[in-house]
Amino acid sequence: MEEEGSSSMHARETSRLWRAWRTVHEMVQDRGYELSDEEVRVPLEQFKREFADDDGSISRAKMQFSARPSEAMIKKFTPPPMPGNPNPPSEAGTIWVEFCPEKSSIGIGVMKKFVQHCSANNFKAGILITAAPLSPQARKVMTVTQHYTQIECFMEEDLLVNITHHELVPKHIVLSREEKTALLKRYRLKETQLPRILSKDPIARYLGLKRGQVVKIVRTSETAGRYASYRLCV
Amino acid sequence: MSTTSTPVPRGILKKAAAAAPPPANATPPPREQQITLHQAQQLQRRLEEEIKPAVPIETFERLSQLPRVRRPSLSAARPSPEDAREFLNAVQDFLPREYSDLIEERNCLGSCGYALCPRPRRRYEGEWKVLKTGIAKTADLNMWCSDECARRALYIKVQLDNPSYIRKNGQMVIKLELKEEQAPIPQKPKDKVEKLVKKREQLEIDKKKQTTQDAAALAAERGDVGRLARQVEVTIRERSNVAPAKAPEPEQQDANMHLFIEGHKMTFGIDKDSNEDSDDDYLPATIRM
Numbered sequence: 001m002e003e004e005g006s007s008s009m010h011a012r013e014t015s016r017l018w019r020a021w022r023t024v025h026e027m028v029q030d031r032g033y034e035l036s037d038e039e040v041r042v043p044l045e046q047f048k049r050e051f052a053d054d055d056g057s058i059s060r061a062k063m064q065f066s067a068r069p070s071e072a073m074i075k076k077f078t079p080p081p082m083p084g085n086p087n088p089p090s091e092a093g094t095i096w097v098e099f100c101p102e103k104s105s106i107g108i109g110v111m112k113k114f115v116q117h118c119s120a121n122n123f124k125a126g127i128l129i130t131a132a133p134l135s136p137q138a139r140k141v142m143t144v145t146q147h148y149t150q151i152e153c154f155m156e157e158d159l160l161v162n163i164t165h166h167e168l169v170p171k172h173i174v175l176s177r178e179e180k181t182a183l184l185k186r187y188r189l190k191e192t193q194l195p196r197i198l199s200k201d202p203i204a205r206y207l208g209l210k211r212g213q214v215v216k217i218v219r220t221s222e223t224a225g226r227y228a229s230y231r232l233c234v
Numbered sequence: 235m236s237t238t239s240t241p242v243p244r245g246i247l248k249k250a251a252a253a254a255p256p257p258a259n260a261t262p263p264p265r266e267q268q269i270t271l272h273q274a275q276q277l278q279r280r281l282e283e284e285i286k287p288a289v290p291i292e293t294f295e296r297l298s299q300l301p302r303v304r305r306p307s308l309s310a311a312r313p314s315p316e317d318a319r320e321f322l323n324a325v326q327d328f329l330p331r332e333y334s335d336l337i338e339e340r341n342c343l344g345s346c347g348y349a350l351c352p353r354p355r356r357r358y359e360g361e362w363k364v365l366k367t368g369i370a371k372t373a374d375l376n377m378w379c380s381d382e383c384a385r386r387a388l389y390i391k392v393q394l395d396n397p398s399y400i401r402k403n404g405q406m407v408i409k410l411e412l413k414e415e416q417a418p419i420p421q422k423p424k425d426k427v428e429k430l431v432k433k434r435e436q437l438e439i440d441k442k443k444q445t446t447q448d449a450a451a452l453a454a455e456r457g458d459v460g461r462l463a464r465q466v467e468v469t470i471r472e473r474s475n476v477a478p479a480k481a482p483e484p485e486q487q488d489a490n491m492h493l494f495i496e497g498h499k500m501t502f503g504i505d506k507d508s509n510e511d512s513d514d515d516y517l518p519a520t521i522r523m
């Protein structure tokens with residue numbers, strides 16, 4: 001009886017983790033990192049084989065991966081050359097993703113360890129996926145280190161479904177700095193005149209939008225066909 | 235506008251430019267400058283005091299590791315003096331919210347939320363827990379190792395919420411003290427002096443209570459109802475009236491409604507009692523009377 005209860009609990013948790021694992025892979029791929037479709041579309045059975053412990057439960061500590069930015073992404077996030085800096089380095093770099101095994105809420109210590117791991121290995125970005133919310137001070141650690149490593153945190157339950165796969169969510173495309181300048185020039189706008197998207201908006205979090213970036217939103221409409229609108233991340 | 239009708243604006247500009255510099259750059263009155271400087275400095279100081287810098291993360295880390303001295307003879311009720319001093323000195327700078335953050339940070343590490351307690355926190359399962367005194371949220375209970383520690387931590391929190399200040403090294407700091415621990419055998423104070431002290435303490439407490447009550451009454455009088463409004467149990471029920479709606483009908487006495495003109499009933503040619511009579515018995519009122 002008890003055996004059965006724990007095994008069904010394992011099954012539920014396994015399925016949850018598998019879904020979060022797939023969503024975070026899709027997210028990283030959508031952001032422009034190099035991930036093959038085989039790496040993204042992992043079947044449940046394979047997932048279990050790779051990450052289950054002897055007792056059948058999934059080990060979050062094993063669930064970690066890194067991904068390199070694609071050529072297109074590197075190009076997109078390279079700032080335009082300036083007289084003083086003819087070859088500016090790209091802002092895109094390797095990303096590190098980790099599932100936090102901590103079950104109760106996440107404190108300063110856990111967060112610091114993650115940030116230190118990211119900076120020690122020269123990761124430009126890090127995503128920590130947790131089962132429990134962050135403590136207020138741990139959240140502060142995350143924002144303090146924002147200027148050298150871009151740290152993001154998601155909760156497992158936020159990743160159970162991929163929101164961008166919903167039919168009512170239009171396609172969002174991040175503009176490069178040059179594209180943004182061209183857009184503002186073409187419509188003779190100041191960037192503050194654009195409509196806005198909050199950086200805490202679920203789509204903005206999915207794409208990892210930073211303040212000041214512009215996202216192009218392509219909708220299909222029965223009456224107008226395809227049309228694009230632009231939003232500035234604030 | 236009308237005065238600047240001269241077609242050459244150059245003249246005006248020249249005058250202004252020529253007129254402006256001398257008073258500014260000529261020997262400034264030192265006294266006035268001193269006063270201005272003094273006022274600016276005071277303002278600066280006040281701004282610095284009002285916008286308190288956030289407590290550094292390292293302080294939270296340090297305090298969440300307390301107590302540093304762990305010996306079997308020491309407990310939350312009898313912390314080591316060094317730990318108590320460190321805790322009180324640090325928490326003096328805290329905002330109430332930051333104090334709550336510290337408790338949460340300790341809970342993340344599995345420790346009791348009261349910073350001077352060496353024991354781990356409780357770990358009740360489920361959302362609610364039935365106690366002797368009632369029902370409580372497990373999340374609230376799991377912050378502490380015991381109810382005593384909850385009370386000790388609350389004692390600090392109350393002092394941060396309603397701070398009273400003391401002067402220390404020329405600066406005003408929040409007066410903080412640990413909750414007084416009851417002695418293991420708190421029965422009957424032995425001598426009169428002790429009794430008197432107890433009584434005086436009670437008096438202090440009563441006085442404090444009275445002050446808060448007075449403040450609350452005053453606030454209520456001034457219309458600060460938001461914080462004081464007592465919670466009233468409100469149950470919203472659907473009305474169980476299910477009879478079909480009826481069209482309004484004139485009541486019996488208004489059967490002569492059609493005879494009213496602007497609220498005045500015409501009596502000419504009509505008798506009050508003739509309501510039930512048919513038209514056949516029609517008699518002019520004058521005759522009837």
Ligand SMILES: [Zn+2]
Nearest residue numbers: 346351379383
């Ligand atoms: Zn305790």
